[in-house]
Amino acid sequence: MSPDHTLFNVFAAVFAALAVASGIAAGLKWRLAAGASSVVIDNLNARINAWWWMVGVLAVAFWIGEGGIIVLFGLISFQALREYISLTHTRRGDHHALMWCFFFFLPAQYLLIAIDWYGLFSILIPVYAFLLLPISATLCSDAERFLERAAKVQWGLMICVYCISHVPALLTLEIPGFFGRNAQLIIFLVLTVQSSDVFQYVCGKLFGKRKLAPAISPSKTLEGLVGGLLTSTVLGAALYWLTPFNVWQAALVALTINIVGFFGGFVLSAIKRDRGVKDWGTLIEGHGGMLDRVDSISFSAPIFFHIVRYWWV
């Protein structure tokens, strides 16, 4: 099968799965007595509707090609960073540092993927932003809570830009015998990690009893976590044909990125609790903000990238 054909079939299958999900959600809503409404079922419907949009946008980006994918993830980073900084305390003295983040480091990071300069891609934010941003902040002569502010800005840039940029960076890997099929790695990563979120939600709603860590994330349950991780690991193994892995390797990689992805959501939940909010934003109805949707991707993307780069390139 040609790579284009494969992508077409995968998206067709995802849309089919969404159609089934929409059918079930509509059935659940219909089964409710007329006029009655349930917050959980309304939220489920909103979530599934939003998935149609998200998968649709993803499909368009893949149809456009590498440029489309890089631009899409650049925009995702932009929105995530925006949500993150909006909720994080910075002062007037950070204005220049924030300008550097939004108007230089973010576009530069994605440009480096487009021109395939891995050396600089891997150090631009951890080294150069790390050194330059606090310099820019000191030039505004405001020392109040300086370390805290510098750390927050750097951390946001790492999570929202550096980590997420590892998704389109998968396009630059040269894997023997896998030429022209790198976009499938992105599909594997996104499908596995996002399905893990979905299955954790579903298993949690169906079987959830024991709260995992109410102080950090009140809705997460042990049953949801285990059920979600296992289901999406099986899905990852079943998708091995998208990747250079065999079935067992695919299962192991899927399990790893699902665990890391789970902790991504967990860590970002801790920040939300600390800031006293439930969601990062309101962009995606039923899900919250962009960062609520990509928290697990941002943690798992660099790990997945390095696993592939170390063992398969």
Place this chain on the structure above:
Amino acid sequence: MIEKLFGLLLCNFAKLLTGVRPLWQNCEPEAKLRVYFANHRSHGDFVLIWAALPAVLRRQTRPVAGADYWLDSRFKTWLINKVFHAVLVDRRPGRDGPDPVEQMAAALQAGNSLILFPEGTRNLDEALLPFKSGIFHLAQAMPSVEFVPVWIENLGRVMPKGAIVPVPLLCTLTFGAPLTLTPGEAKAEFLARARHALLDLAPPAN
């Protein structure tokens, strides 16, 4: 025509840049005679309130702005008069022009709502400066008018005083329960009540 187009463009630009989200808490966007009073950290403040109001209300709402700042260039003069239809007041202590409270009351009597920043100037710090007494005198002159507190979150960071390039952070506007002057309420009482109503809308301090 060009003024209307420019106003619309500016509104949409402000919305796009800040993703502004109006939260109406214990208050509905209604066509009543109102004074929206807000915290002031940026020149974009009134543009954002203006942009967040439904178009019907926007057309009859005028910002109150300082003449000293807005009349010092031809472009700013055109913008504030023709696009925003502001009520321009003279903030200097030794003024010899019209009384700002009378100007504002006249605008209200003509059927326009107002956007007012009772701190009197842009606040570079956290929280809120003490209110100037103008808002009290206005409430006395127009006792039937509703005063709606509006907390503007983050715009001071999008475009702080002195900045030229805005940073695209997300802003939230919280509209609180309207208040009116109770009969016999003293100046200090009303100012404190209005200030607290506004502070109550602010997110928890850092």
